[in-house]
Amino acid sequence: xxxxxxxxxxxxxxxxxxxxxxxxxxxxxxxxxxxxxxxxxxxxxxxxxxxxxxxxxxxxxxxxxxxxxxxxxxxxxxxxxxxxxxxxxxxxxxxxxxxxxxxxxxxxxxxxxxxxxxxxxxxxxxxxxxxxxxxxxxxxxxxxxxxxxxxxxxxxxxxxxxxxxxxxxxxxxxxxxxxxxxxxxxxxxxxxxxxxxxxxxxxxxxxxxxxxxxxxxxxxxxxxxxxxxxxxxxxxxxxxxxxxxxxxxxxxxxxxxxxxxxxxxxxxxxxxxxxxxxxxxxxxxxxxxxxxxxxxxxxxxxxxxxxxxxxxxxxxxxxxxxxxxxxxxxxxxxxxxxxxxxxxxxxxxxxxxxxxxxxxxxxxxxxxxxxxxxxxxxxxxxxxxxxxxxxxxxxxxxxxxxxxxxxxxxxxxxxxxxxxxxxxxxxxxxxxxxxxxxxxxxxxxxxxxxxxxxxxxxxxxxxxxxxxxxxxxxxxxxxxxxxxxxxxxxxxxxxxxxxxxxxxxxxxxxxxxxxxxxxxxxxxxxxxxxxxxxxxxxxxxxxxxxxxxxxxxxxxxxxxxxxxxxxxxxxxxxxxxxxxxxxxxxxxxxxxxxxxxxxxxxxxxxxxxxx
Numbered sequence: 358x359x360x361x362x363x364x365x366x367x368x369x370x371x372x373x374x375x376x377x378x379x380x381x382x383x384x385x386x387x388x389x390x391x392x393x394x395x396x397x398x399x400x401x402x403x404x405x406x407x408x409x410x411x412x413x414x415x416x417x418x419x420x421x422x423x424x425x426x427x428x429x430x431x432x433x434x435x436x437x438x439x440x441x442x443x444x445x446x447x448x449x450x451x452x453x454x455x456x457x458x459x460x461x462x463x464x465x466x467x468x469x470x471x472x473x474x475x476x477x478x479x480x481x482x483x484x485x486x487x488x489x490x491x492x493x494x495x496x497x498x499x500x501x502x503x504x505x506x507x508x509x510x511x512x513x514x515x516x517x518x519x520x521x522x523x524x525x526x527x528x529x530x531x532x533x534x535x536x537x538x539x540x541x542x543x544x545x546x547x548x549x550x551x552x553x554x555x556x557x558x559x560x561x562x563x564x565x566x567x568x569x570x571x572x573x574x575x576x577x578x579x580x581x582x583x584x585x586x587x588x589x590x591x592x593x594x595x596x597x598x599x600x601x602x603x604x605x606x607x608x609x610x611x612x613x614x615x616x617x618x619x620x621x622x623x624x625x626x627x628x629x630x631x632x633x634x635x636x637x638x639x640x641x642x643x644x645x646x647x648x649x650x651x652x653x654x655x656x657x658x659x660x661x662x663x664x665x666x667x668x669x670x671x672x673x674x675x676x677x678x679x680x681x682x683x684x685x686x687x688x689x690x691x692x693x694x695x696x697x698x699x700x701x702x703x704x705x706x707x708x709x710x711x712x713x714x715x716x717x718x719x720x721x722x723x724x725x726x727x728x729x730x731x732x733x734x735x736x737x738x739x740x741x742x743x744x745x746x747x748x749x750x751x752x753x754x755x756x757x758x759x760x761x762x763x764x765x766x767x768x769x770x771x772x773x774x775x776x777x778x779x780x781x782x783x784x785x786x787x788x789x790x791x792x793x794x795x796x797x798x799x800x801x802x803x804x805x806x807x808x809x810x811x812x813x814x815x816x817x818x819x820x821x822x823x824x825x826x827x828x829x830x831x832x833x834x835x836x837x838x839x840x841x842x843x844x845x846x847x848x849x850x851x852x853x854x855x856x857x858x859x860x861x862x863x864x865x866x867x868x869x870x871x872x873x874x875x876x877x878x879x880x881x882x883x884x885x886x887x888x889x890x891x892x893x894x895x896x897x898x899x900x901x902x903x904x905x906x907x908x909x910x911x912x913x914x915x916x917x918x919x920x921x922x923x924x925x926x927x928x929x930x931x932x933x934x935x936x937x938x939x940x941x942x943x944x945x946x947x948x949x950x951x952x953x954x955x956x957x958x959x960x961x962x963x964x965x966x967x968x
Contacts, residue, residue: 359435360494361396365442365455366418373416374525375518376444381528382521383488390504393495396436401532407908412533414525421456424465431462438468438494450515451477457487459494480514511560516553520563523550527570535577543580546570547588554595564596568605575609578918585609600626600636607643616647634660638670641677650677666698675711687711702732706741713745721745736762744775752783768799777812790816807855807885814854821850829860837867855885862894866901874898889925892916896929900936910937924954928963935967943967 362384367376384395403412421443438461445454454474458467475483485507492500511517526546553563571589574580592602607622623640630636641656654677660670675687691708695701705728713721728738739758746755759776777792796809815822825847831840841864851857858881865874878895881888900909913933920926927950935943947967954960
């Protein structure tokens, strides 16, 4: 059966969040218990607000949906049945009215139409009814007793509703990736979840969701740091024996570079659960950042002793050894791990690789070859050995290994990319486009998509790329008007080629066509968000337009937060601050940059505008 469950519509005066999350929760429960494939539909609407992409959940109507709207979904969603509904709840959450319908693509009238009115005391009973209805439309087998008798973690329906309401906010942040509406405030959801935690300490769901919400707010820089800290401190006092609030606070401190404060929180988390190696590993990682390698090594070794055959802390311990000029100890670290379990393919591959990194090339090759012979499953070893083989020129064997790996996991993007590079090294250019298309079909991140698309265009449209190269040379020679004209003529053919938009916005800025340059820079960053020069061009284009200097400054502050190690983006931030009138901040950023890179002539010239 192909079933879609829609968010319910909320009647006038009813919280949209509950209308969304009641069917969402029920659907998740059915999936978890039956494994049924149920399509979820999100009413998340994206829009532009003064050049900033934002998103919002929408309530489709305060009445039931019309059949015409459902027909469109049947055509688009490839589903056979659709469940929708209309929820009406009073402001005090005392009285509920719920219409639930099931529609078939072959019948104009609903297959069934349930209409329930009930007090909040019967909420869980009717949630079970909803779960049973969804289950019956999802599977051909009898409804499991576990679903008919499902328990919800609490016996307090209003507490459960607060949890759903708060969870809706978390879902909104994750679905929108932080691109929330102007004026969004997570505080009400946080307070609601705090209430739910306090009302039933045995109900763990609101506690866990609130931890995730605090993390999301910090990650997307929404709300205030003070509010997040206040909430986590409150959780520590309510549930003092659980480490998660301390751990989350440590992560948040670490995210803003407060390493000592983060270490303090992680140490408190470890004290509450000393047998959890992941906590020790995270503490050690933060101690590494704070320049405390001895402490970090001690905690990594403790974690290593507690871990099973998989030893995630070993990677961190290897980093400490490398940082303290003890690279020669790393091979023995990995060797000790695989000797305890000779079939640990990952440890054997890392041991062989560590030998190579320590300059023991012959020993490394021998370790790789021995592992290939002795392991029952040796794909991991092939994956690590292939780049080394390609580097030393054994291209045929390297490609064989890549092909073996891709036969098992044909969507692994790093493997596909390295394979394509090895094909290029072997002059098998005609095979590369197929590999690049596999990259593009494997849902790569936007930056990888930009690289793969650019390479594919260069292979398949060489004449047009040559024309763009000629335009670039004109741009460098100072014939900017001709170059921009030529580049514009190629836009329709090379619209997905990030290099075209990079050249175009640069040329338009040079000509003083700042509005056009802004649009070109935005197009560039949409295709290739990691293109650092694109932020410089966007900042310049916006800041040179009357009255928009503060807007450029705001954009660059966000860009700098998302790219904390980029010198180029921080240079653009400094210039944006200068043009927005925040001269002191511009000077501070300039001082920090020069302190990091020294008197680099290009950097000094780029920041000359700041006195």
